[in-house]
Amino acid sequence: MRTGSGPVDLVWLEVTGKCQLACVHCYAESSPAGRHGPLTRDDWIRVIDEAAAIGVRKVQFIGGEPTLRPELPELVGHATDTGLRVEITSNLVRLSARMWAAVTSPGVELGTSYYSDDPAEHDEIVGRRGSHARTTATIETALARNIPVNVGVIDVRPGQRVAAAREKLRELGVTRIAVDRVRHLGRGAAGRRPEITELCGRCAKGVAAVLPDGSVTPCPMARWLSLGNVRETSLASLIRSAEAGRIRASIAAATEWTGNCASGSTGGGGGCTP
Numbered sequence: 001m002r003t004g005s006g007p008v009d010l011v012w013l014e015v016t017g018k019c020q021l022a023c024v025h026c027y028a029e030s031s032p033a034g035r036h037g038p039l040t041r042d043d044w045i046r047v048i049d050e051a052a053a054i055g056v057r058k059v060q061f062i063g064g065e066p067t068l069r070p071e072l073p074e075l076v077g078h079a080t081d082t083g084l085r086v087e088i089t090s091n092l093v094r095l096s097a098r099m100w101a102a103v104t105s106p107g108v109e110l111g112t113s114y115y116s117d118d119p120a121e122h123d124e125i126v127g128r129r130g131s132h133a134r135t136t137a138t139i140e141t142a143l144a145r146n147i148p149v150n151v152g153v154i155d156v157r158p159g160q161r162v163a164a165a166r167e168k169l170r171e172l173g174v175t176r177i178a179v180d181r182v183r184h185l186g187r188g189a190a191g192r193r194p195e196i197t198e199l200c201g202r203c204a205k206g207v208a209a210v211l212p213d214g215s216v217t218p219c220p221m222a223r224w225l226s227l228g229n230v231r232e233t234s235l236a237s238l239i240r241s242a243e244a245g246r247i248r249a250s251i252a253a254a255t256e257w258t259g260n261c262a263s264g265s266t267g268g269g270g271g272c273t274p
Contacts, residue, residue, distance in 0.1 A: 037212025
């Protein structure tokens with residue numbers, strides 16, 4: 001049973017830095033060479049329990065590619081058993097039978113990114129041939145199984161077929177679509193230092209993220225703004241700390257959030273999809 005209340009409704013759980021893809025703009029700089037990080041299955045279970053205890057309503061499993069984490073189906077099941085809503089943000093290149101079983105549970109939805117109706121353009125952006133076909137097929141399968149799918153179309157480069165990508169998604173039956181510009185963070189920064197003005201501003205209030213090494217940040221894109229580490233301090237203590245308040249105030253002062261997370265909110269229940 002969830003008890004208590006807190007200032008955070010949504011927590012991203014970045015369970016791995018490993019990904020089959022190497023997107024040119026990835027804010028987390030994920031790749032096939034990435035690692036899961038030091039947090040164990042039991043550590044993630046504890047974080048989920050702590051999130052539920054402070055009134056968090058939704059957890060969003062991200063990466064890297066979260067489905068590469070072997071324990072993910074179990075973590076999803078534990079989160080839903082705890083009463084949390086769940087979103088799994090995946091490249092949807094491949095879902096195992098265990099993952100399909102997990103995502104068909106009540107209260108679970110999928111999120112993904114899409115870049116073009118042109119397979120060659122999409123594949124060039126994500127760094128792997130055949131990805132467009134695989135992601136498209138998984139979206140179709142999920143919708144056929146009545147699994148909610150949220151899609152963010154990211155405008156990465158000049159001339160990209162963003163409008164056509166959006167139309168293609170509508171043809172597939174996707175109704176939850178958001179479009180955003182590339183954020184100049186991680187590989188998308190092209191060598192520039194991270195700046196708070198690149199954040200949408202939602203992370204000034206109501207959200208938090210736990211990264212693969214246990215670091216807690218206001219948002220996965222704000223990974224240089226650490227509040228501390230769940231391996232040493234409870235999630236509740238970190239997000240309620242004076243340092244968290246100071247960082248959130250600096251984000252609020254530097255950005256303008258109007259209630260819609262520009263970094264990819266797809267209308268899927270109040271969450272952001274980086």
